[in-house]
Amino acid sequence: MEFLDYQQENKELKKANRILQKQLERSEVDRVKLEETNEKKEYLLRKVITELKEYQNNLEERSHELEMMLLNLQIMQNKMSSLGSLVADVAHEINNPLGFIEGNLTPAQEYIQNLLHLIDLYQETYPQASQEIQEIIKRMDLEYVREDLPKLISSMREGTNRISNISSSLRTFSRIDTEQKVLFNLHECIDNTLFILKHRLKDNKIRPTIQVVKSYGDIPPIPCFPGQLSQVFMNLLANAIDALDESNSGLGFDEIKKSPNQIIIHTARNKDENQALISIQDNGVGMSPDIQQKMFSHLFTTKPVGKGTGLGLSIAYQIIVQKHRGTLEVKSVLGKGSEFIISIPIF
Numbered sequence: 396m397e398f399l400d401y402q403q404e405n406k407e408l409k410k411a412n413r414i415l416q417k418q419l420e421r422s423e424v425d426r427v428k429l430e431e432t433n434e435k436k437e438y439l440l441r442k443v444i445t446e447l448k449e450y451q452n453n454l455e456e457r458s459h460e461l462e463m464m465l466l467n468l469q470i471m472q473n474k475m476s477s478l479g480s481l482v483a484d485v486a487h488e489i490n491n492p493l494g495f496i497e498g499n500l501t502p503a504q505e506y507i508q509n510l511l512h513l514i515d516l517y518q519e520t521y522p523q524a525s526q527e528i529q530e531i532i533k534r535m536d537l538e539y540v541r542e543d544l545p546k547l548i549s550s551m552r553e554g555t556n557r558i559s560n561i562s563s564s565l566r567t568f569s570r571i572d573t574e575q576k577v578l579f580n581l582h583e584c585i586d587n588t589l590f591i592l593k594h595r596l597k598d599n600k601i602r603p604t605i606q607v608v609k610s611y612g613d614i615p616p617i618p619c620f621p622g623q624l625s626q627v628f629m630n631l632l633a634n635a636i637d638a639l640d641e642s643n644s645g646l647g648f649d650e651i652k653k654s655p656n657q658i659i660i661h662t663a664r665n666k667d668e669n670q671a672l673i674s675i676q677d678n679g680v681g682m683s684p685d686i687q688q689k690m691f692s693h694l695f696t697t698k699p700v701g702k703g704t705g706l707g708l709s710i711a712y713q714i715i716v717q718k719h720r721g722t723l724e725v726k727s728v729l730g731k732g733s734e735f736i737i738s739i740p741i742f
Contacts, residue, residue, distance in 0.1 A: 489562045497555045504548045511541055560590055576618040581671060581739075582611050584621055585660060588628040595636050602643050605636065605656040612663035614671045617741050623718060627711040631675045631735050632658065634708065638679025638733060654678075664741070670721075671741050676734040682727040690725065715739065 514537070518524075524532070589596070589607060598604040639656040661674040682690070691712040715723040719739050727733035 493555055493558055500548060500552050507544055576620060578616040579619055579621040580616050581614055581662060584624050585628055588625055588632060592632055602648065602651045603655060605639055605658060608657060608659045610661045614662055614664060617671055617739060620718060623714045627714050630708060630711045635675060635677040635679065638677055642679045669741055670738045673737040674734055676732065678732040681729040681731045681733055683729050687725055687727055
């Protein structure tokens, strides 16, 4: 009986041993798999750490680039601010000799009229002038001088008026805005900008004069940053001129004259009379819907290299929307032209 018990116990031990052996084998397999898994995890961890370090280095490089860019922008801003101040000072200095010339034109014109009148009296009193006087009169062409001299004075007066207008426009355009808005006349702002762009609007060998049609509504002075608004009008009008010049490509002078280039500027109040609306429309090349969606984006530009930064519309959008709490919209049909509509609070 005891022998049978030993046999049974031996079988159970062998069975338990086989089970332990199999468990040990499975444990070894699991251990090997675990080691492989750990090695893979370690490899992935090292790879992630390496990538993170590279990313950190790239971030540091990018951060340095952005710091340098910011520094350059600050330098440029300071330079532009100084340039604006310089332009304003130069415009002011121009007014001093200009005022002197303008102030002397009126008495000079009176003196010339008096002298011409005196010559007339001499000719009436002494119709038979000496031979020497007759020769001098003939040499100097007295009749031509009598006719041309008043025109010359009038031309000089017109020139001083134009210089005065340029000086005034430059002072307005280059003015450094304060931190607070000031009341300013929108129409004066637009007119000053048009005066600065006059050289681009006039006719040349390629095309006739660009017609500017103004339709100004009754808009009171509005709270704004005049210098920044001048920049907006400058960008929009300059873009309109570019669009018109582009639309003239391949056309002759007479062809353009039949369908003249036009910029239409319209101002009015909205229905509630709490917004000033400014529309600047051209009959240039127009824009595709795709460009219209991107045109106010910061880094988007259609300008070729050497034709400016192309960031004017982005800057204009920021000035109107962020600085003036207004809106800037565009309506355009490719091949027909574009219209920019600005809305600015009146109060």
